[in-house]
Amino acid sequence: MGGEELEITPEVTAERIRKYLESAKRFDGRKPDEFREVIIEKGVSKKAEGSVRVKVGKTEVIVGVKMDVATPYPDSPDKGNLMVTAEFLPLSSSRIELGPPKFDSIEVGRVIDRIIRESKYIELEKLCIKEGEKVWTVFIDIYTINDDGNIVDAAGIGAVTALKLAKVPKYDEEKGRPIYGEYESSLPLRKMNPFTITVHKIGKNLIVDPTKEEEDVSETRITIGSSDGIIHSLQKGNSSSFTIEELEKCFEIVEKVWKELFKKVEAQLK
Amino acid sequence: MTPKNFKRPDGRKLDEMRPFEAKVGIIPNADGSAMYKSGDTIAIAAVYGPKKMHPQHSQNPEKGTLRCTYNMNSFSVSERIKPGPSRRSTEISRITEWALEPVLMLDKFPNMVVDVHINIIQADAGTRCAGINAAAMALAHAGIPMKEMVSSISVGKLDKTIVVDLSKEEEDFEEGEGPTDIPISMTHSGNITHFQLDGKIDSKQLMEAIELAKKSCEEIYEVQKQALKNSINLNGGED
Numbered sequence: 001m002g003g004e005e006l007e008i009t010p011e012v013t014a015e016r017i018r019k020y021l022e023s024a025k026r027f028d029g030r031k032p033d034e035f036r037e038v039i040i041e042k043g044v045s046k047k048a049e050g051s052v053r054v055k056v057g058k059t060e061v062i063v064g065v066k067m068d069v070a071t072p073y074p075d076s077p078d079k080g081n082l083m084v085t086a087e088f089l090p091l092s093s094s095r096i097e098l099g100p101p102k103f104d105s106i107e108v109g110r111v112i113d114r115i116i117r118e119s120k121y122i123e124l125e126k127l128c129i130k131e132g133e134k135v136w137t138v139f140i141d142i143y144t145i146n147d148d149g150n151i152v153d154a155a156g157i158g159a160v161t162a163l164k165l166a167k168v169p170k171y172d173e174e175k176g177r178p179i180y181g182e183y184e185s186s187l188p189l190r191k192m193n194p195f196t197i198t199v200h201k202i203g204k205n206l207i208v209d210p211t212k213e214e215e216d217v218s219e220t221r222i223t224i225g226s227s228d229g230i231i232h233s234l235q236k237g238n239s240s241s242f243t244i245e246e247l248e249k250c251f252e253i254v255e256k257v258w259k260e261l262f263k264k265v266e267a268q269l270k
Numbered sequence: 271m272t273p274k275n276f277k278r279p280d281g282r283k284l285d286e287m288r289p290f291e292a293k294v295g296i297i298p299n300a301d302g303s304a305m306y307k308s309g310d311t312i313a314i315a316a317v318y319g320p321k322k323m324h325p326q327h328s329q330n331p332e333k334g335t336l337r338c339t340y341n342m343n344s345f346s347v348s349e350r351i352k353p354g355p356s357r358r359s360t361e362i363s364r365i366t367e368w369a370l371e372p373v374l375m376l377d378k379f380p381n382m383v384v385d386v387h388i389n390i391i392q393a394d395a396g397t398r399c400a401g402i403n404a405a406a407m408a409l410a411h412a413g414i415p416m417k418e419m420v421s422s423i424s425v426g427k428l429d430k431t432i433v434v435d436l437s438k439e440e441e442d443f444e445e446g447e448g449p450t451d452i453p454i455s456m457t458h459s460g461n462i463t464h465f466q467l468d469g470k471i472d473s474k475q476l477m478e479a480i481e482l483a484k485k486s487c488e489e490i491y492e493v494q495k496q497a498l499k500n501s502i503n504l505n506g507g508e509d
Binding site: 091 | 310312321350388
């Protein structure tokens with residue numbers, strides 16, 4: 001039984017995390033640039049056009065893709081729309097309270113939106129039904145199930161893999177609505193894997209894929225969205241700063257980790 | 271009352287539930303958690319607490335508070351629903367509290383709150399019942415003192431025929447008198463803690479429906495009990 005609330009990682013633990021990292025060690029035995037095990041379960045909701053459960057260590061998210069027909073935005077009359085939301089469910093951690101969306105969930109939604117949008121991963125130009133009038137909207141909705149750190153990268157893996165599995169519903173021209181449950185084709189995607197990888201700075205050390213405890217100790221972080229060495233989006237978070245040398249190191253780490261992550265995800269999707 | 275040629279869309283017998291299963295201990299962060307699946311409906315529930323109630327003026331010095339939140343994932347249904355609370359989810363949350371409170375010994379936790387978060391991952395009718403079944407197991411898993419278990423099932427009437435565990439297809443049944451949906455929750459000893467009805471039915475048939483719910487809840491109870499037993503690792507304690 002819980003009894004007391006789970007508080008932020010205590011200072012003694014924080015101190016120990018920093019000490020360990022000085023000799024490049026982590027509590028769970030990982031190297032600083034080592035990602036946790038990734039497990040992907042395909043199709044968690046039959047009603048979604050594509051859905052996955054992604055586990056990164058003990059962190060777990062589910063991501064679903066839904067599609068609907070809508071009017072296009074005035075500045076892109078011949079392109080489909082994209083909308084990404086993230087919800088940090090109170091079910092996933094004792095720290096999350098009920099109420100309107102907090103900054104964390106807004107940021108995750110926006111960061112994932114930007115990597116998917118800026119990498120042009122979805123061929124939105126192929127999702128136009130009638131220019132200026134009807135286009136498909138792709139909704140990517142992210143839900144946290146268990147938060148043990150690094151929700152953002154798990155969400156990114158979830159978004160990319162849910163899109164890979166997604167199918168475009170048939171379109172009923174008379175009614176101007178989708179026919180859910182009947183599919184036309186796969187969702188048109190470019191050949192790439194736009195994952196986000198977040199590097200955290202603790203003292204002078206840089207680590208990836210932090211657990212919740214490590215995330216608490218993190219001074220600053222940078223989330224880099226990239227595919228095959230090309231960076232498409234980037235966001236630095238928290239108040240502390242990076243030196244230029246540290247940033248260069250971050251880019252190297254991300255390039256290496258992306259390749260490993262790609263293999264892990266590919267193996268899971270087989 | 272039942273016409274001789276009446277057939278359910280998925281070929282089930284009148285008193286046959288959809289295949290259902292339960293699993294306890296699915297969310298490591300939670301003090302208690304469970305999954306309940308009935309046909310294509312999947313509910314998960316997590317319990318956090320008992321913990322201090324904030325803000326202080328919400329505290330009840332006589333007994334603890336049970337706080338349930340029911341939430342549907344946007345992609346759990348065909349037509350995406352906007353994430354976040356709605357009038358429907360607000361009502362179901364409260365009804366879930368009413369269904370579960372009678373078996374909880376909340377007087378042991380004055381000024382405290384027990385949070386139960388229910389999430390519907392995939393919806394095909396009967397989500398509130400699935401949520402209540404999952405929540406009851408999650409509460410037991412969290413070690414909240416309970417007098418007994420709560421099980422929940424939706425019975426219904428399709429035209430003139432009483433059936434158990436309506437699917438979405440059956441909920442949209444349009445022949446004759448149409449569908450009547452009757453979600454019922456009851457304790458293992460048979461006390462009804464939750465009861466709703468939408469449709470058209472006379473009291474005689476309603477009694478028939480309640481009897482069918484009781485029989486079905488007994489089957490669900492066995493599965494809930496087994497799932498709770500399975501969550502205990504006899505070799506090294508819980509977890």
